[in-house]
Amino acid sequence: MAGNFIYSTRDHKFIIKEWLDVEKILGLKKFRDYYSKEDVDGILDQALTVCREMVAPSNDDGDIIGAKFNGGRVALPPSFHKAYQYVQANGWGSGHKDIDGEGILPGLLYGAVHEYMIAANPAFVAYVGLAGGIAGIIKAFGTREQVDLFTPKMFEGTWGGTMCLTEPGGGSDVGDMLSKAYPTGEPGIYRIRGTKCFITAGDHDLTENIIHLVLARIEGAAPGTKGLSLFIVPKIWVNPDGSLGEANDVATVGIEDKMGLKGSATAVLSFGEENQCRGILLGSPPDENGFGQGMAQMFKMINGARVDTGHCALAVAAVAYHNALQYAKERVQGRRITEPKGQRVPIVEHEDVRRMLLTQKAVLEAGRAMVFKAYYYLDLIAFSEDPDEVKEASRRLEVITPLIKAYCSDQAWELIALAIQVYGGYGYTEEYPVARQARDSKIYSIWEGTNYIQSMDLVGRKWRLENGAVFKEWLEEIGFFLEKHKGHETLAREFAILAEAFAAYQGLVKLVVRYFMDDIRLVPLYSTRILKATAELYCGYLLLDQALAAEAKLNQGPEDEVFYRGKIHTAQFYLRNIVPEVIATAKLIQEADTSALEMPLEAF
Amino acid sequence: MNIVVLIKQTFDTEAKIQLTGDGKVNDQGVNLIMNPYDEFAVEEAIRIKEAKGGEVTIVSLGGDKAQEAVRQALAMGADKAVLVNDPALEGADHYVVAKVLAKVLEGMEYDLILTGWVAIDDQSSQVPGRLAEVLGLPQANVVTKLEVEDGKVVCHREGDGSVEVLEVPLPAVVTAQKGLNEPRYPSLKGIMQAKKKELKKVSLGDLGLPAEEAKAKVVGYQLPEARQAGKVVEGEPAETVSQLIEFLTKEAKVI
Numbered sequence: 001m002a003g004n005f006i007y008s009t010r011d012h013k014f015i016i017k018e019w020l021d022v023e024k025i026l027g028l029k030k031f032r033d034y035y036s037k038e039d040v041d042g043i044l045d046q047a048l049t050v051c052r053e054m055v056a057p058s059n060d061d062g063d064i065i066g067a068k069f070n071g072g073r074v075a076l077p078p079s080f081h082k083a084y085q086y087v088q089a090n091g092w093g094s095g096h097k098d099i100d101g102e103g104i105l106p107g108l109l110y111g112a113v114h115e116y117m118i119a120a121n122p123a124f125v126a127y128v129g130l131a132g133g134i135a136g137i138i139k140a141f142g143t144r145e146q147v148d149l150f151t152p153k154m155f156e157g158t159w160g161g162t163m164c165l166t167e168p169g170g171g172s173d174v175g176d177m178l179s180k181a182y183p184t185g186e187p188g189i190y191r192i193r194g195t196k197c198f199i200t201a202g203d204h205d206l207t208e209n210i211i212h213l214v215l216a217r218i219e220g221a222a223p224g225t226k227g228l229s230l231f232i233v234p235k236i237w238v239n240p241d242g243s244l245g246e247a248n249d250v251a252t253v254g255i256e257d258k259m260g261l262k263g264s265a266t267a268v269l270s271f272g273e274e275n276q277c278r279g280i281l282l283g284s285p286p287d288e289n290g291f292g293q294g295m296a297q298m299f300k301m302i303n304g305a306r307v308d309t310g311h312c313a314l315a316v317a318a319v320a321y322h323n324a325l326q327y328a329k330e331r332v333q334g335r336r337i338t339e340p341k342g343q344r345v346p347i348v349e350h351e352d353v354r355r356m357l358l359t360q361k362a363v364l365e366a367g368r369a370m371v372f373k374a375y376y377y378l379d380l381i382a383f384s385e386d387p388d389e390v391k392e393a394s395r396r397l398e399v400i401t402p403l404i405k406a407y408c409s410d411q412a413w414e415l416i417a418l419a420i421q422v423y424g425g426y427g428y429t430e431e432y433p434v435a436r437q438a439r440d441s442k443i444y445s446i447w448e449g450t451n452y453i454q455s456m457d458l459v460g461r462k463w464r465l466e467n468g469a470v471f472k473e474w475l476e477e478i479g480f481f482l483e484k485h486k487g488h489e490t491l492a493r494e495f496a497i498l499a500e501a502f503a504a505y506q507g508l509v510k511l512v513v514r515y516f517m518d519d520i521r522l523v524p525l526y527s528t529r530i531l532k533a534t535a536e537l538y539c540g541y542l543l544l545d546q547a548l549a550a551e552a553k554l555n556q557g558p559e560d561e562v563f564y565r566g567k568i569h570t571a572q573f574y575l576r577n578i579v580p581e582v583i584a585t586a587k588l589i590q591e592a593d594t595s596a597l598e599m600p601l602e603a604f
Numbered sequence: 605m606n607i608v609v610l611i612k613q614t615f616d617t618e619a620k621i622q623l624t625g626d627g628k629v630n631d632q633g634v635n636l637i638m639n640p641y642d643e644f645a646v647e648e649a650i651r652i653k654e655a656k657g658g659e660v661t662i663v664s665l666g667g668d669k670a671q672e673a674v675r676q677a678l679a680m681g682a683d684k685a686v687l688v689n690d691p692a693l694e695g696a697d698h699y700v701v702a703k704v705l706a707k708v709l710e711g712m713e714y715d716l717i718l719t720g721w722v723a724i725d726d727q728s729s730q731v732p733g734r735l736a737e738v739l740g741l742p743q744a745n746v747v748t749k750l751e752v753e754d755g756k757v758v759c760h761r762e763g764d765g766s767v768e769v770l771e772v773p774l775p776a777v778v779t780a781q782k783g784l785n786e787p788r789y790p791s792l793k794g795i796m797q798a799k800k801k802e803l804k805k806v807s808l809g810d811l812g813l814p815a816e817e818a819k820a821k822v823v824g825y826q827l828p829e830a831r832q833a834g835k836v837v838e839g840e841p842a843e844t845v846s847q848l849i850e851f852l853t854k855e856a857k858v859i
Contacts, residue, residue: 034796042675042795050789091792103796560633 003059004433005052006322007119009044010563011365012112015372016040019549025106025376030383034103043105047092047113054086055120062123062263063436067204069255074203074265080124084206087117087128088157097132098139098155099382107375107382111311115368118315122440123263127160129308130201133301134161134213138232141283141297149238150211160207163301164196164214164233164269172453174295175224179216179271181231181279192216192233192279193272195253198447202267203235203252209244210235213301214271214279215294222290229292231279233271249276260439305448306401307374310408313444314367317412320419320437321360327432328353328422347422356418362574363415365567366539367408369546374404392473399462399474400538406454406528407535409444416441455527458534459512475509478502478541491547491568494575498540501582505537508586521597526589533585540579547571605658605752607649608709609682610719610731611642613666613673617724627824638673641720644780647787649718650681652752658715659683663708665693665701671803678798679790690807692815699819702734707811709739714775716757721746721779729779736777744772748783 016022017040026035061077068075087093095101096110105113118125135154139147153159170177179194194216196202203210212233221227237245253268271277283293328348335342336349347353377393377400384390419434420427427434445451463471482499485491512530515522550567553560615621616635624630638646649660662677662685664670674685686708693704709717717736722729729745736743749760759778761768772778790798808815835851837844852859 039796039799042672042679043792046676046679046790046792046795053789089791090789103793105792562633 003056003063003121003436004323005056005059005120005319006326007048007052007116007319008322009041009048009112009116011368012044012115012372013041014546014549014563014567015368016044016108016112018553019369019546020108020372020376022108025108025379028106028379028383029385030104031106035106035109040109043109044112048116050087050090050092051113051116051120055083055117055124058083058124058263059121062121063260063440066262067255067265069252069265072252073205074252074255074267075205076263076265080127080263081206083121083124084127084157092117093128094132094135094157095155097129097136098151099136100139101155107378108372111372111375114308115311115315115318118312119319121263122312122316123261125312126200126264127204127206128157130161130163131155131157131159131207132161133304134163134211137213137230137297137301138211138282140300141230141293142232146232146280146282149240149242150232150234153209153242154211158207158209160201160204160210162199162202162210162212163298163305164199164202164212164271165298166196166198168195168197168268172450174215174228175226177215177217177228179214181216181218181229181281183219184278188281190216190218190231190279190281191272191275192231192277193275195268195270197268198256199267199269200264200447202265202269203255204265208236209238212250212269213282213298215298216279218281218286218292220290221286221292225295226289226291227286228294228298229286230282230294230297232282233277233279237278248278249274259442260436261443302448303397303401304378306405306454307371307378309444309448310367310404310406311371313409313412313441314364314371316437316441316444317360317415317419318364320416320434321357321364323433324360324419324422324427325357327426328357353422356422358570358573359577360415360418362543362570362578363411363539365546365570366543366574366578367404367411369542370400370404370535370539371408373542374400395465395470396474396477398465398470399458402454402458402462402531403535403538405448406445406451406531407539409441410451410532412441412444413438451531452524452528455531456524458531459523459527463509463513475506478537481541481545485548490551491544491572494544494547494572497575497579498537498544501537501540501579504583504586505533508533508582508589511586511589515592519592519594521594522592525594525596529585529589533582536579537582540575540582543571543574605652605656605716606661606712606714607652607658607716607718608661608663608712608714609642609645609649609677610705610717610735611646611662611664611673611677612639612720612723612725613637613664613670614639614723614725621827623825623827629825636669636672638676639720639723639725641722641724641780641782643720643787644782644784645718645720646677646680646682647785648750648780649716650788651785652716652750653681653683656752661685661712661714663705664688665696665704674803675798676790678801678803679794680788681794682801684802684804686804686806688808688811689805690809690815692808695818695821696816697818697820698728698730698734700816702731702738703816704808704811704813705731705735706738707813708806709735716752716774717741717777719777719779721781732777732779739777741775741777742772743777743779744770745779746781747778748781750778750784 022037058079061079065077096104131154135151139151154161167177181190181192184191214231214233215228217227218229234248235250237248239245249272251270251273253270256266286292329346331347332344333347335344377397380389380393416438423432423434426432485495488495547568550564554564613636616637619634622630653660660682662674662682664674665688674687678685688704719732744759746761747759748762751758756771756773759770837847
């Protein structure tokens with residue numbers, strides 16, 4: 001009952017076919033013989049059907065039965081097995097992460113498929129995503145033999161994958177991790193010892209084997225993150241001929257009892273309890289300074305995972321929105337404020353419910369605009385043959401990755417709170433899906449680098465890349481947009497607000513750069529708010545750009561008029577109600593308030 | 605074994621039917637699907653082909669949008685398709701549709717014709733029977749299990765607490781009922797392969813048919829009347845009981 005999957009493909013079709021330059025992506029050598037713009041609708045519609053019919057039925061089992069730990073093993077509900085087999089066998093699964101795979105979908109399209117799958121069951125999708133994602137890392141850094149031995153079975157979903165980073169004593173502070181690797185007589189093979197925790201999909205029975213990527217320090221390597229290396233550690237050893245050998249001394253200590261995503265097994269793994277755990281080094285051993293390649297390799301995955309985390313948050317919040325909308329249209333309560341003696345009306349007729357619904361729609365579409373911009377850039381980075389294009393896409397992606405991760409995941413929690421509010425008391429019960437969506441979504445602001453870490457990545461790192469050149473180019477894109485549409489008539493008010501926010505934001509950046517020198521403590525005090533303002537500015541620009549595309553469509557004819565009018569109203573709402581927060585934040589930061597630091601600890 | 609499957613594109617089962625100003629069914633913004641009973645027929649044909657070889661050909665009548673349903677059948681695994689697309693067929697009745705389909709089939713080699721037992725939009729179940737009649741073929745209706753044997757098919761029809769088993773010589777027309785199978789969803793590979801499969805669009809002229817007058821014409825459509833609010837009888841029990849009896853006897857006329 002609770003997992004009511006309601007979704008729509010319309011915004012994705014708009015983004016892909018009517019807003020972003022899909023012809024450029026589908027014209028890349030990798031895709032041009034396979035896909036054309038006419039295929040988009042068919043693929044998206046079928047993907048949504050498959051997610052609704054084959055994946056969504058596992059959502060209730062995930063939440064109610066969950067992953068079960070028994071006798072050192074993790075079992076998932078039968079419906080997860082059915083969905084997993086189906087998705088992998090029918091071309092919707094892990095194989096799309098294989099950049100050499102024949103007929104893979106561009107990220108721009110697979111992003112939509114992925115969103116439907118997340119929305120159908122967010123606990124399920126990690127098993128599919130990790131198998132392909134980890135194989136992608138092995139492909140990027142492994143030897144020919146390693147790639148051939150491990151990746152085909154991972155891309156087809158026969159083996160799973162995990163990323164083992166966090167330890168009980170080292171979460172956000174990766175450099176303090178204790179896992180160790182000791183050389184053996186065999187070249188490239190190390191004995192691994194250590195405990196890893198919070199490992200998503202760390203153990204399960206969907207696949208016959210799981211290939212862990214474990215971050216550990218080779219004996220004698222440098223301290224801190226620089227000394228870390230990455231190891232391929234199969235749960236079951238894989239013989240050179242590809243057959244499965246002995247268990248590889250990887251023990252599952254337990255799985256977490258979590259607030260949400262209960263179908264996703266979050267495991268504590270112990271490597272080498274019997275001193276028999278073997279790992280295969282990925283890339284080269286530490287250099288003469290004791291510096292390994294592990295962190296850099298891991299970051300290839302982490303950057304993608306950050307975009308993905310934002311997308312997951314967005315998809316879960318979107319299901320909550322669609323459900324709240326349906327409920328608001330059906331639930332009859334109260335009368336119009338202008339007709340106190342009139343008929344009782346569905347709550348969707350009430351002003352405050354309208355505000356809550358449009359807030360959800362606007363922020364969701366803003367987030368989706370950012371996420372699909374990222375997929376667009378990722379396609380160019382992976383497949384464009386024009387080095388300038390690749391360079392520009394990489395530079396843009398650097399800036400927007402933390403925005404996507406943190407803004408989408410922070411907002412998801414707030415948007416789902418609004419969805420619950422629309423339901424009233426029923427939203428607080430498990431009879432309707434929104435309570436589950438609140439529980440499922442909270443983790444996204446935490447994992448893959450907390451949202452504070454994202455904000456410091458933005459302010460401390462991305463602002464300063466190449467002495468600020470990368471960020472300046474990104475900011476100029478908004479400046480050019482404003483310049484280009486100066487004097488626009490129908491959306492004059494919105495352009496004026498964006499221009500004001502743009503000016504205020506530039507002032508904010510100058511001020512914060514000064515804080516770095518005057519009192520650096522102000523930077524972490526304000527960084528999460530700076531990130532939010534940055535995202536709001538960017539989203540305001542993207543939604544206004546979408547409104548222009550919708551306006552152009554309306555000028556062509558009456559087809560789908562309601563949708564395009566909706567896009568314009570959505571942009572107007574976002575610009576008028578949310579973008580002014582950028583101006584307010586810029587003002588607030590001028591206060592340079594340090595009360596949180598001056599307050600004696602005892603007074604808290 | 606060559607199989608022809610007749611399919612029709614219909615409104616989504618969840619679509620809300622609305623009328624236009626001039627009293628026609630409004631198809632703006634309505635999600636269109638393959639008639640669900642035809643999906644069982646497509647699935648069965650593909651399964652027979654997978655087991656015994658041969659070719660599955662989809663035949664449909666409809667406008668440009670009907671291509672989507674045809675492509676879906678191709679994506680599921682059918683081999684090729686013919687879509688009769690002609691503005692003169694606007695307003696065609698079952699008589700005309702059956703004649704046109706018979707003409708399409710005239711030039712084809714087939715052992716079996718499969719289709720859904722009913723279309724969910726007009727629910728008239730007319731076309732398969734009429735087509736069988738025009739072609740002079742035997743027909744088995746509302747089939748929930750189908751076995752292909754040498755030169756014949758064995759069809760199971762579910763009755764009230766019973767199963768009727770028919771043996772029908774081939775070629776024959778067989779209509780599918782829910783329960784016959786569980787239709788597959790097209791795989792991504794299937795969707796992409798479907799693009800390259802032959803989808804022949806033909807007009808009445810191509811078939812050498814004149815635009816034929818329908819024998820039945822739709823005069824108009826009406827939506828069911830909206831449900832009226834119920835009546836609440838208020839007052840003392842003795843009074844309200846007699847009022848209620850009066851309502852039931854005189855107004856509702858149920859007792």
